[in-house]
Amino acid sequence: MADVGTVKLAVxxxxxxxxxxxxxxxVIHPQERVERQGGRSVDxxxxxxxxxxxxxxxxxxxxxxxxxxVSENPTFTIPFRxxxxxxxxxxxxxxxxVKFEGTAEIKVT
Amino acid sequence: MTSTLTRRAWLSLAAxxxxxxxxxxxxxxxxxxxxEEPIAETMKRLFGGRPIKDGASLxxxxxxxxxxxxxxxxxxxxxxxxxxPENHVKAIYILAEKNPRPLNVKIGLTPAAGQAxxxxxxxxxxxxxxxxxxxxxxxxxxxxxxxxRVTVAGCAA
Numbered sequence: 001m002a003d004v005g006t007v008k009l010a011v012x013x014x015x016x017x018x019x020x021x022x023x024x025x026x027v028i029h030p031q032e033r034v035e036r037q038g039g040r041s042v043d044x045x046x047x048x049x050x051x052x053x054x055x056x057x058x059x060x061x062x063x064x065x066x067x068x069x070v071s072e073n074p075t076f077t078i079p080f081r082x083x084x085x086x087x088x089x090x091x092x093x094x095x096x097x098v099k100f101e102g103t104a105e106i107k108v109t
Numbered sequence: 110m111t112s113t114l115t116r117r118a119w120l121s122l123a124a125x126x127x128x129x130x131x132x133x134x135x136x137x138x139x140x141x142x143x144x145e146e147p148i149a150e151t152m153k154r155l156f157g158g159r160p161i162k163d164g165a166s167l168x169x170x171x172x173x174x175x176x177x178x179x180x181x182x183x184x185x186x187x188x189x190x191x192x193x194p195e196n197h198v199k200a201i202y203i204l205a206e207k208n209p210r211p212l213n214v215k216i217g218l219t220p221a222a223g224q225a226x227x228x229x230x231x232x233x234x235x236x237x238x239x240x241x242x243x244x245x246x247x248x249x250x251x252x253x254x255x256x257x258r259v260t261v262a263g264c265a266a
């Protein structure tokens with residue numbers, strides 16, 4: 001897991017004005033799961049992505065609250081209405097207070 | 110005997126010196142996670158006694174029938190909604206009934222999303238129903254489920 005924190009965004013090459021497009025966002029992250037010993041959960045500061053914010057043209061599209069039961073290298077596909085050309089930003093926050101950010105320029109035709 | 114007491118005193122002093130409150134950023138401790146509980150408890154905790162309507166005709170869940178690896182099971186959810194400020198899906202909850210902590214993820218949406226269609230990958234601990242609850246802007250709740258067979262458990266917690 002050398003590249004923890006790498007954010008990859010997949011967006012369409014161009015979107016129809018007023019149409020709905022999708023962004024697929026991925027972060028390289030261990031998304032630790034709760035360990036068990038003798039049937040009991042072990043208490044420690046697990047490291048997992050617990051909040052994801054998607055904005056487009058500075059406006060909030062989605063706020064995601066994942067738990068430890070989302071797969072390693074969490075990925076989310078989120079729709080947005082492509083009103084005009086501009087920046088789409090996805091920010092991942094993890095339980096250790098670290099922030100990972102990715103941006104993509106949306107072209108509208 | 111005196112020396113034992115002194116040693117004990119020293120140890121307790123050392124313990125006080127080392128002890129610090131949890132850093133504010135340490136959100137990964139069990140106390141900050143959802144408790145281990147059956148799905149009924151989670152539903153009660155999330156939605157109280159609010160009525161949940163059958164949303165089988167509104168909610169489409171796309172998942173494999175048989176998931177070979179419970180550590181990563183793709184799911185796509187689409188909720189029929191015009192996504193206008195007056196009538197939109199505010200949140201989509203995905204819950205795995207057989208997971209020790211059933212809530213996998215909560216996805217909050219705004220009307221700017223244009224569509225209530227999301228996808229992600231889940232960890233599933235065992236074969237069983239995956240439940241999707243959609244909450245609309247006016248607070249109404251709709252739910253649908255989909256059975257998934259898991260070949261190798263994802264040890265989801």
